[in-house]
Amino acid sequence: MRKKNLGISIFFKYTVLVLAALAVIIPVLVVFFAAFKISDEYNKTGPLTIPSNWLNFENFKTAIIRGQMYIGLINTVIVVAVSVFGAVILGTMVAYTLNRFEFKGRKVVLHAFLLAVLIPSVTTQVATFKVIQFLQIYNTRMAGIILFMGTDIIAITIFLQFMNSISVSLDESAMLDGASYFTIYAKIILPLTKPAIATVCIIKGVAIYNDFYIPFLYMPKKELQVISTSLYKFIGPYGAHWEIICAAIAVAIVPTLIVFLSLQRFFYNGFTAGAVKQ
Amino acid sequence: MVFSQLSYKTQKKILIVSFLIIPLALLLTFGYLPLFNLFRYSFHRWNGYSKDMEFVGLKNYIRFFSEPEYFQVFKNSLYYFAGSFIQTSLALFFAAILSTKVKGRNFFKGVIFFPSLLNSVAIGFIFLYFFKPDGTFDTVLQAIGLEGIIHYWIRNPRIINVSLAGTSVWRYLGGSFIIFLGAMQSIPPSFYEAAEIDGANKWRQFKYITFPSIKRIVELMMILAVSGSIRVFETPRIMTRGGNGSMTFVLQTMETAFESQKYGLASAMGIILLIIVVLVTLLQKWLFAEREELA
Numbered sequence: 001m002r003k004k005n006l007g008i009s010i011f012f013k014y015t016v017l018v019l020a021a022l023a024v025i026i027p028v029l030v031v032f033f034a035a036f037k038i039s040d041e042y043n044k045t046g047p048l049t050i051p052s053n054w055l056n057f058e059n060f061k062t063a064i065i066r067g068q069m070y071i072g073l074i075n076t077v078i079v080v081a082v083s084v085f086g087a088v089i090l091g092t093m094v095a096y097t098l099n100r101f102e103f104k105g106r107k108v109v110l111h112a113f114l115l116a117v118l119i120p121s122v123t124t125q126v127a128t129f130k131v132i133q134f135l136q137i138y139n140t141r142m143a144g145i146i147l148f149m150g151t152d153i154i155a156i157t158i159f160l161q162f163m164n165s166i167s168v169s170l171d172e173s174a175m176l177d178g179a180s181y182f183t184i185y186a187k188i189i190l191p192l193t194k195p196a197i198a199t200v201c202i203i204k205g206v207a208i209y210n211d212f213y214i215p216f217l218y219m220p221k222k223e224l225q226v227i228s229t230s231l232y233k234f235i236g237p238y239g240a241h242w243e244i245i246c247a248a249i250a251v252a253i254v255p256t257l258i259v260f261l262s263l264q265r266f267f268y269n270g271f272t273a274g275a276v277k278q
Numbered sequence: 279m280v281f282s283q284l285s286y287k288t289q290k291k292i293l294i295v296s297f298l299i300i301p302l303a304l305l306l307t308f309g310y311l312p313l314f315n316l317f318r319y320s321f322h323r324w325n326g327y328s329k330d331m332e333f334v335g336l337k338n339y340i341r342f343f344s345e346p347e348y349f350q351v352f353k354n355s356l357y358y359f360a361g362s363f364i365q366t367s368l369a370l371f372f373a374a375i376l377s378t379k380v381k382g383r384n385f386f387k388g389v390i391f392f393p394s395l396l397n398s399v400a401i402g403f404i405f406l407y408f409f410k411p412d413g414t415f416d417t418v419l420q421a422i423g424l425e426g427i428i429h430y431w432i433r434n435p436r437i438i439n440v441s442l443a444g445t446s447v448w449r450y451l452g453g454s455f456i457i458f459l460g461a462m463q464s465i466p467p468s469f470y471e472a473a474e475i476d477g478a479n480k481w482r483q484f485k486y487i488t489f490p491s492i493k494r495i496v497e498l499m500m501i502l503a504v505s506g507s508i509r510v511f512e513t514p515r516i517m518t519r520g521g522n523g524s525m526t527f528v529l530q531t532m533e534t535a536f537e538s539q540k541y542g543l544a545s546a547m548g549i550i551l552l553i554i555v556v557l558v559t560l561l562q563k564w565l566f567a568e569r570e571e572l573a
Contacts, residue, residue, distance in 0.1 A: 009480070013375055020372060021389045023448070026418070027408045034407070047407070047414045048421070090304070093297040103294055109302065116309040120555050122509055122528050123548040126535040127312035127319060130326075135307075150304035180282035181289045212398045212512060217536075228399040232516065235403070245403060252400040260395055264388065267395070271453060272460040 028253070034246035035059050042243040059247035063234070067244070069251055071223065072230030076209060079144050079226055084204050086149035088197055095159035096185050100171065117153045125217070132218055143218035144226070148208050155200045162196035163189065202263070202270040209256070227252050313552075319545035326541040338546035348547070351525050354439050358510045358526075361443035362503035365451050370496065372451075373458035374484055387459065394452035402516030405445045406432070435523035442524055445513050450506075454499050461492040501562040505555050527551060 034042060036051035038058065064070050098110055121128070128147070137143045170192075171184050179187070190197075212228040219225070225233070231252050238244045260267055281289065320338055322331040342348050372390055376383060393401070408414040409431035416428050431441045469487050478486070489496075511528035514520055520529045528551065535544035 013378075013380065017372075017375065017380070017386050021386060024389050024393055027404050027414055027448070030414045031404055031407060046412070046417045048417050090301045094301045097294055097297045101290060101294060103290075109298060112302070112305060112310075116305060118556055118559060119309060119313055119552065120505075120509055122511065123531070123551045123555070124312040124316050125532065126541060126544045126548055127315040128308060129536075130315065131307060131312055146304070147308060150301075150308045175286070178282065180284075181286070181293045182281055185293075206395055210395075210397045212516060228397055231397070231399045231403065235406075242407060246407065249400045249403050249407075252397045256395050256397065257392075260388075260392065264384075268391070268456055268460070271391075271394075271456050 031246045031249050031253075034243050035250045037243050039241065039243060042241075059244050060251065062244050063248040063251055067230070067234060067238070067248060068222075068225075069227070069230050069248060072225050072227045073251075075141065075224060076226040079141060079148070079215075080205055080208050082141075083145045083148035083208055084201050086145065087152055087155050087204050088200055090149065091152065091155035091159050091200065092190060092193060092197070093185075094156050095163050096189055099160055099163040100168070100189075113153050113156055122213075125213075129217065139219060139221045139224065141219065141224060144215050144224075147214050147218065148204070148211075152204070155204065158196050158200055159193060162193055166192050198266055199270040202266050206256075206267075316545045316548050316552075319541050320549050322542045324541045325539040326535065331542075334542065338543045339550070341543060342546055342550065348530065351527050351530050354524065354526050355508050355510065357439040357443040358446060358507035359504060361447045362500075362507045365447045366454055366496070366500050366503055368447070369451050369454035369499075370458055372455050373462055374488060376459060377462040377488070378480070387456075391452040391456045393449050394456075396449070398512050399516055401445065401449050402513060405441075405448075406517055409441050432518065433522060438518065438522045438524045442514055442517060445517070446510065449513070450503070454503070457495060457499060458492060461495045462488055465491045497562070497565070501558065505558045508551065508554055508558070 030047045033049065033051055034047065036054055036056050036059070037045065038053075038056060041052060064073075094113070098106060132138050132143050132147075137146065166189065170188055174184050174188055209227065212232065215224070215226045215229045216232065219229070231248050234245045234248045238248075281292070284292070319331075321333060321335060323334045323337070324331040372386075376387055376390075380386065396404075411430065415431065416425075419425055419428055429437050432438055465488065470483055473483050473487060509528055510526045511532070514524045514526055515529055515532075518524045520526065520533070527547070531544050531547040531551065534540050534547060
């Protein structure tokens with residue numbers, strides 16, 4: 001009796017898992033199918049039919065060159081790299097100061113950062129837009145970069161928590177050797193914070209790469225388009241050519257897939273750390 | 279004079295100021311200043327660029343609540359609200375399955391998690407392709423003999439929000455799943471071994487060991503999902519621009535500001551949303567505090 005139940009439960013377990021996997025894979029996989037089809041073939045076959053020629057890269061060429069996704073790729077690399085670098089530097093600086101020093105106003109600063117989480121950035125967008133215009137960085141890469149790197153509490157909390165576990169005796173022995181506070185930050189704290197930095201790089205990097213609205217709203221100029229905004233532009237001019245839109249979607253997905261497959265462990269740790277601290 | 283030759287007291291002062299000044303400036307400029315301005319704009323009639331702002335008191339707020347056209351978008355968040363329940367339960371379910379012994383565990387874990395890493399526009403387009411007439415979904419339904427239920431998934435105003443909320447579930451499920459899984463794996467295996475010896479079946483093990491240990495995380499994820507469902511806008515913005523009855527509150531706010539140039543009204547809507555989100559968060563804090571007293 002018990003054996004039989006076990007058999008059923010194992011069967012049930014694998015059935016739901018396979019169904020879930022199919023529900024994730026099919027919508028994405030069919031996009032890749034379409035991306036390799038020539039226009040005529042696309043019109044004549046259904047979405048679930050495999051392409052006749054897996055080496056037909058024409059649609060990708062059209063998407064990247066004629067559809068100008070290459071501009072998006074370049075800008076995305078710049079924006080992600082600068083914003084993530086900035087967020088790490090600023091975040092560790094704040095965390096180091098708040099974690100290692102007692103000073104007047106420390107509590108106020110800490111709470112100012114913590115309280116800001118309560119303000120959902122989408123609600124204040126209307127007013128943020130005016131600030132960006134006032135600073136005259138509207139329609140520059142700086143607008144995206146500064147918004148992505150500036151108001152981030154998750155990075156600071158992750159750093160704060162990590163630095164808490166780095167023993168102060170390390171600082172003290174460095175001070176006996178005459179190291180300045182800046183040296184302690186740069187030569188001791190930063191290297192030891194590496195795992196937390198990796199976590200923040202992944203969370204922020206993914207978030208920025210995937211964001212649509214900030215570049216859409218603040219960097220509408222064509223030369224400034226990023227992956228998401230350049231992909232978004234395909235719906236109008238290529239509306240009748242889903243095989244090209246699908247190639248463009250694939251171009252946006254493949255980098256994520258590659259990075260995820262090569263750094264899986266970091267992703268899992270990063271997301272767990274990031275979400276719990278929100 | 280070199281920095282390291284200064285006394286530690288002076289160093290400390292310089293370091294605190296120089297390390298905090300830029301982050302604080304950014305926080306004030308992009309965190310608090312917009313909030314302050316939003317509040318100020320909400321009491322004015324303003325088109326966003328003209329020099330004169332006319333003070334109108336509470337008029338914008340009154341207008342919002344008295345015009346059903348603005349107010350009824352809240353109805354649409356109910357779909358996403360329902361979606362967030364489904365999302366949390368499914369995430370919990372898959373985490374529970376994958377915290378047991380499963381062949382190909384890493385594969386399933388990776389696959390279920392993967393959508394939460396995808397680009398927002400890519401997801402929107404994937405599902406436009408999925409839901410379009412004769413698209414992926416229709417073809418799959420035909421293949422399994424369910425062609426009878428085929429509809430215009432995106433064009434029919436009565437179904438569109440279900441389709442969009444479904445897309446949101448697909449997108450965000452993996453994130454909650456991976457967090458639940460992490461929490462479940464931090465439960466000591468000896469608990470289960472003991473239960474096994476006492477003859478407790480899998481369901482009882484889940485009910486008496488797993489769930490109580492991760493209850494707080496479940497509650498937290500639930501609150502995040504709920505406050506997220508009030509803030510939805512990316513998916514409908516990309517897929518339908520709020521057309522066919524898929525308008526959401528945030529989308530409406532953005533349009534009121536950036537397309538209709540009614541900054542005052544849009545700001546009032548922003549403040550209303552802010553109040554709702556803060557209330558939900560405080561409710562969560564209060565619920566947690568309550569539980570802790572009881573425990």
